[in-house]
Amino acid sequence: MKKGDIWISAVLYIGIGIVILVVILSASMPLIRKARDENVISQTRQVMLELDDNIRTVIGEGAGSQRVFSVEIGRGELFINDLNNSISWSLETNAEVAEAGSVVHFGNLDLLNLKQAEGFLVTLSLSYNNTADIINVENKIKGRSDLVIFNNESMPGKLPKIKISSK
Template sequence: MNNKADIWISAVLYLGLGVIILTLILAVGVPVVNKIRDKNIAIDTENLMLSLDNQIRAVYSEGPGSKRPFKFEIRKGNFVVNENDETINWNFETTALLSQPGATVEKGNMVLLTQETSKQGTYISSFQLNYSGILNIKLQGSNGEFTGANALLVSNSGATGTSLPTIEITPI
């Protein structure tokens, strides 16, 4: 009779030990996976922003009437076209430190700024393309905020009443 009880006690102890080990692995592993995921999202978005900048500058240099489609996906954060400031911004909250907080980092025509939040170990990273003084950004048919999968038509409508050419961005 004692042997049967020993088997059950051993089974319960091994089960408990297994649950504790799995909990520890998840407690350590999930934050690491989240940081890696955020870094990958940031790298993808950096490439997306630089590619969008190349498309806008190509349409600008080709002159009035030039049009190019641009497809992209925003997996995390806010992608905003601000025609008042002539900027295109992408912001997201992350646990990955992409640059020194408060310091701007220029990557081509893009600026990266990381700011600390009130929550320890969490940051807001902002990628920005600024066309102020270069060209006018005009957004057609949208409120300026994009999430998920998107397609835009970037077109050069020339100079209209100003000395700067106008680049129209239209969701398609």
């Protein structure tokens, strides 16, 4: 055996090892991304349910009631829509968390999973129609924010006016 044969074998083994690692990583990355997105959706679902609980507490306590709620939106976008009295969060993902086109109810929270050309659009939404008149300062919330939930006005026979703003 020649001296160079050992080095050639070592280089070949290292090359084969690198190729195997690349194949394993490229096959597992979509699974890792899917698991990460499912985790983000689950955490955001919990945050939305807590936000709903705070809003309903402020509604129940009457005019002048106020709560500060810390929210962190790492991925996706949180929208407060005062035109249709709703709060929604959306994320584009490859994770199919529910059957495409179906709505899943978690108490007052609805999860909608829409099929897109590439992947899915997952939307979590809270509706306050016939419950409250939502007034907001910012339409879109991203990142870390302290939301002030304030019962601006409660009159018998009328929907309470709930103002949501960033601190």
